[in-house]
Amino acid sequence: MRKKPQQARSRQLVDALIEATSKVIAQRGLDGTTTPAIAEAAGVSVGSLYQYFDGKDALITALLDKLVTDLARLLDLQADTAASMSLRDMVRSAIQLTLAFMRSNEGLYLELARNWHRLPVDHVADTLQGHILERSRLYFLQHQLEYPIRDLPVRLFIAYNSTLFTLMRLMSQEGGGVNPEAVVECLVDMITGLLEQGVAAPAPAL
Amino acid sequence: MRKKPQQARSRQLVDALIEATSKVIAQRGLDGTTTPAIAEAAGVSVGSLYQYFDGKDALITALLDKLVTDLARLLDLQADTAASMSLRDMVRSAIQLTLAFMRSNEGLYLELARNWHRLPVDHVADTLQGHILERSRLYFLQHQLEYPIRDLPVRLFIAYNSTLFTLMRLMSQEGGGVNPEAVVECLVDMITGLLEQGVAAPAPAL
Amino acid sequence: MRKKPQQARSRQLVDALIEATSKVIAQRGLDGTTTPAIAEAAGVSVGSLYQYFDGKDALITALLDKLVTDLARLLDLQADTAASMSLRDMVRSAIQLTLAFMRSNEGLYLELARNWHRLPVDHVADTLQGHILERSRLYFLQHQLEYPIRDLPVRLFIAYNSTLFTLMRLMSQEGGGVNPEAVVECLVDMITGLLEQGVAAPAPAL
Amino acid sequence: MRKKPQQARSRQLVDALIEATSKVIAQRGLDGTTTPAIAEAAGVSVGSLYQYFDGKDALITALLDKLVTDLARLLDLQADTAASMSLRDMVRSAIQLTLAFMRSNEGLYLELARNWHRLPVDHVADTLQGHILERSRLYFLQHQLEYPIRDLPVRLFIAYNSTLFTLMRLMSQEGGGVNPEAVVECLVDMITGLLEQGVAAPAPAL
DNA sequence: CATGAATGAGAGTTCATTCAT
């Protein structure tokens, strides 16, 4: 950020610009997200945008920073609720939450997830990974499962990448032959299995 | 495609352009792939490019069409080899093949997979899906597993999306904390489990 | 200037702005001198800047006006000291003073001299020219050289332009092959000769 | 230069762009020399400009490269003519040539000289310096003056810088009080003296 | 047919200046 907003008005502007960025990404895609488009969506001139942000990338980074906060809060909430669930129910809950989240906000999160490799995503990833790891550790402890679970980071890495991409693809071709409910249920089975395998002995080959 | 290449030279030119497209994508990324760059890589003028293709998108479509053929052939080969394997070994073989494939060709396939949602990917997806479904059907029949497997399309949908994205992420941060071998092995377990569940009774909750 | 500063605070502000202008020019060059930068350096808002100055040009004009006063005072001082010197020593003294002056103030004067033609320089030039002419007249009178010297204004015009530009170029490529001491000494000879020729008969051709 | 012009038409364009650059500099000054202005003056679109030049700086560099060639040729011509002159006449001839040169081309050279420190001038300076040094060496040899002259590079450095800036200033305020002929004549005396001093013993102080 | 010159809309960015607060 170039200048620190010192008046109330400009703090509003900064928020409006980030909000506008999210709208534009949602509506026109990441490629259609241009500085003119953002400025227009925020109802200000391009100049104002550059008063507070170094450019498009800075705006997107700011948006991601804001989202990661929201997301972490959401995850905490879900974790509290999920503490008492069975593993399977917890996984289902998490997946359904993710799906709802990606469907919300006019597809913003879907578009961001799709374009992850073009975004400055390290900070977000680290933060979320930390959150999830900690939450998982607690869950397993509370449920008196032996801990540390075998390869927990690896299992979680696979778990959320698999879930994310599968859901992304699901949403991208919704109405295109795959039954969403079936996918979710099957995904729940798979992820539950993945995590259980970290506790029990490796499954024998078929 | 504007013109159907009927002379040998024209067919060579078309091939050269598609080949050039793949090179440029691999070397400069999808965003850096410009028509002048493609023409130059093909040793042809931009004008000629437009003689045979409607534009950049048409070239990329053509490239994908070509790749899908190659891929199908590769899959067939692997399927023949895999016919005699246990399910787990077949899954491992498929995943390792996928990983090797994405690493090959100077990262072309990785770049394409990353940007799948910006590409005209429907045809590719349908073709591959058909291939994989058919191959799987055969495999299960040969192994005298009851057939039709419960929700086979859904399970396959989840299987390849999970695998693809996890491997993509793995490659994007190679050397960044995750152990590739462990991920692959864990992935093998997970996918094997996913497919087995279509055969056996649903796993009871933990 | 928009307003005449009548209160003490206003006068301080005006001074601070001019001072800030000189700092910014010295540090960022004339091209990098922007009104926001000046305001910030002065610890004032852009708005205030425009309360007291019509714009960037007015600020620079004010800076030059201030500098010409300082310069005239410096010249007077030097003139007093130089009154008793031989012509050669006086010339050397003046040149060394000029060099020191241009090196001072973090290169401000060098930057101004370089960009003279983009600056409102007439007033400065006239004032200095008057000063120098008067001082020279006095010097020659005191040293009982016949007066008026032939073409004194012309000789002085050549003298300071030659000196200024040669020193500017010298400083711009310091460490680049030319020996500063040798240049200064040679310059002293040349300028001394130039002035002497106004007294004695024109030198015969070689 | 980005692309090498392969067709005759584009070679013309390259020339037209350089020509346009010189016109724009002459007419609107270096600050007014923008890529749109150059493109318009050349009667082409901005895009064409960027096909052959990396930008404004590249165009200016190309212009300077072209000018240095012209200048060197001019200097050689003058040197041949001047070979038989007395030192004073040669100096006068050179100064008058410089003045005429700077007045030509609608003030282009004047504007370039004024802004020397903002231009990529190293190549030009080196080339000209080499030319002048070599020519001078020959001249002094031919006139059986002892060689090497004391501090020849230093004397030449002073000679052309003094001449250039004095003439620049003269032209910038033409009609403003200084008599051009008188300045030139006086300058001739000064430069002649400067060079003679490298041959004879240093002049005694007045 | 092949060529590559030419286009121009549109992106990102800067900064002198104004004006509501």
Add this chain to the structure above:
DNA sequence: TATGAATGAACTCTCATTCAT
């Protein structure tokens, strides 16, 4: 009066596409 938010014209540069040669 002081502030700093807001403006917007202007600039540099890119690239998909067309079309004269």
